[in-house]
Amino acid sequence: MSVSASWTVLGATSALCFAIKLLGYFIPASWLAHPRLQRINALVPIALLSALVMAEGLVTKTHVVVDHRLAGLVAATGLLLARAPFPVVVVGAAVTSAVVWHLH
């Protein structure tokens, strides 16, 4: 990643995310009242976060790759099923993945 790319991502993401927040304080509520829009909007974070779990856990560049990260994801799933708090889930996944990485 080039230096200019990282600054562009930072600047553009910050500007757009702020604009999206501010929008809610300026537009009439009726504009987003359509049930279909509300339904889709509720599903967008679920679709994106699901895809991100896969892209970060099972993909390298454009290939599906099974490696130490999957062990971390399995640990995270187990911890979430056991109702562990967020930091425990993240640290548990990291430790599991690091152990598998070092064993290889």
Place this chain on the structure above:
Amino acid sequence: MNAPRETLRDALSVALTVGAYGVAFGAAGIAAHFSVLQTCLFSLLTFTGASQFAAVGVMAAGGGVASAVATATMLSTRNTLYGLQMAPLVRAKGLKRVAAAQITIDESTAVALAQTTRGTHAMRTGFWVTGVGVFVFWNVFTVVGALAAQALGNPASWGLDAAVPAAFLGLLWPRLTDWYLRTVAVVSMGFALLITPALPAGLPIIASVLVAFVVGWRER
């Protein structure tokens, strides 16, 4: 102007626990090869957790600038709906409105709405105290996470590369409140993996929004 003590307790406990997750973002930023300064600026300027993770995560996965920005932005569209709900409550003008917009996130909105039975003043207090509180703690903990991760060295050696997908899973999990939503999640995961070999890195993530459109088009 005394806010109910319960409201302050709610707001501050949420602010501290959620703010502490900033450590994970700080580490994720460094693992994605952003600098400590850039990682901290994300928390200061972008300040919406899932989008921050997405922006650095897509770049770490080899995605382009446009994919990273588009994914992060689409993940934050729910904040517009939060703003719509908070605007009549906050009724701020000028700089105060800018500040209100910046702290309009999942947590500030949720705490404000949870105070409904305690009245408008409690709701407004809940919004501001939670929003400002998360902002302060999230930024402090981002610095801690970024500096710690930089000191650690190779991300894979410490499992940081697995911490990022685990963080996404942790952000996703509480949203999967019924089998309909769980099905949407599993379908999105399968779809993203299926189209991964066919598209440049980063695009399968954006393309997963199609699942939300197709499924959400009709009533459940």
